[in-house]
Amino acid sequence: MKTLFTLILSTLIIGTSIAKQNDIETKSVEINNLISFVVDNYDAEDLEDRNITFLIQTKNDQVDGENLVMLRQSFKLISERLSENSTLSLVTYNKINGIALPTTSAKEEKLILHTLTDLKGSIAEFYSDGIALGYQHAEQNYNDTMQNIVVMIRMSIKAESDIVDISKDEQNAKKLKKKQKTNALLITALALLPELINVIKD
Numbered sequence: 001m002k003t004l005f006t007l008i009l010s011t012l013i014i015g016t017s018i019a020k021q022n023d024i025e026t027k028s029v030e031i032n033n034l035i036s037f038v039v040d041n042y043d044a045e046d047l048e049d050r051n052i053t054f055l056i057q058t059k060n061d062q063v064d065g066e067n068l069v070m071l072r073q074s075f076k077l078i079s080e081r082l083s084e085n086s087t088l089s090l091v092t093y094n095k096i097n098g099i100a101l102p103t104t105s106a107k108e109e110k111l112i113l114h115t116l117t118d119l120k121g122s123i124a125e126f127y128s129d130g131i132a133l134g135y136q137h138a139e140q141n142y143n144d145t146m147q148n149i150v151v152m153i154r155m156s157i158k159a160e161s162d163i164v165d166i167s168k169d170e171q172n173a174k175k176l177k178k179k180q181k182t183n184a185l186l187i188t189a190l191a192l193l194p195e196l197i198n199v200i201k202d
Contacts, residue, residue, distance in 0.1 A: 024138050028152040031067055034074040042081040049085045051103070051146040053138040055131060057155045058096040061120050067155055071116050075109075082106035086146070090115055090122075091137055093130025098123030103141045 029037040042050075056063070056071070063071060078088070083106075090101035090112070100122040101115040115122045127133045131152075138150050 023142065024135075024148045024150055026150045026152070028154065030154045030156060031070050032156055034070060034153060035077060038074055038077045038081065042078065044081045046081075047083050049083050049143075049146040050088075050106075050149060051086070051141065051143045052082075052088045052106075052149045052151055053134055053141070054088060054090050055134040055150060055152040056090060056092050056100075056119070057094045057153060058092045058119065059155055060095055063116070063119060063155075068116065071153075072113055075112050075116060079106055079109040079112060087141075087143070088112070089137060089141065090119070091130060091134040092119055092123070093134065096120050096123065097127045097130030097133060098125060099133065099137060102137075 027037075027041075062068075082088070086106040087103050088101075088106050089099065089103045091099050096119060100119045101112065104111060106112075134150060134152075138148065142148055
């Protein structure tokens with residue numbers, strides 16, 4: 001009986017892990033490649049609804065110069081190409097950590113562009129870890145009728161230290177995602193434990 005219980009519980013955990021792994025897709029792109037990324041991934045003829053959390057790297061108090069121009073042009077294109085029901089949110093990490101724009105219609109172009117121009121001023125509360133915040137926000141605003149995605153936008157590599165920073169960011173994102181999956185599995189298993197025991201008793 002103990003063996004049967006262990007087998008059922010193991011099957012449940014493995015199955016939940018596979019399902020959870022596909023819940024939120026993560027993509028990473030350097031800002032210089034952002035426009036081509038949008039063109040390659042989001043077709044104007046594609047009507048699939050998406051719920052995207054954009055994680056924007058900030059190395060200063062504001063994104064400015066060429067990086068800001070690239071962001072604005074890219075998000076104009078994103079707003080045009082995403083479906084009517086698609087949503088997006090803007091979360092910053094690195095120098096500034098916070099939610100600059102909560103989940104909003106992808107068609108709210110003026111609001112999105114205004115937020116990009118003043119990221120710091122748009123954040124109501126600052127945090128210590130923007131990447132963790134971004135994934136938490138994505139989980140909390142998960143929409144099971146849409147494709148849920150986290151897109152990490154990295155600033156241009158200008159120095160050796162930047163390469164190290166980017167590597168650490170991506171490693172932290174992977175570790176956080178793995179930790180969230182483990183927590184979700186434990187919660188699910190504990191919640192179903194009484195039902196499994198009853199099934200085995202019967």
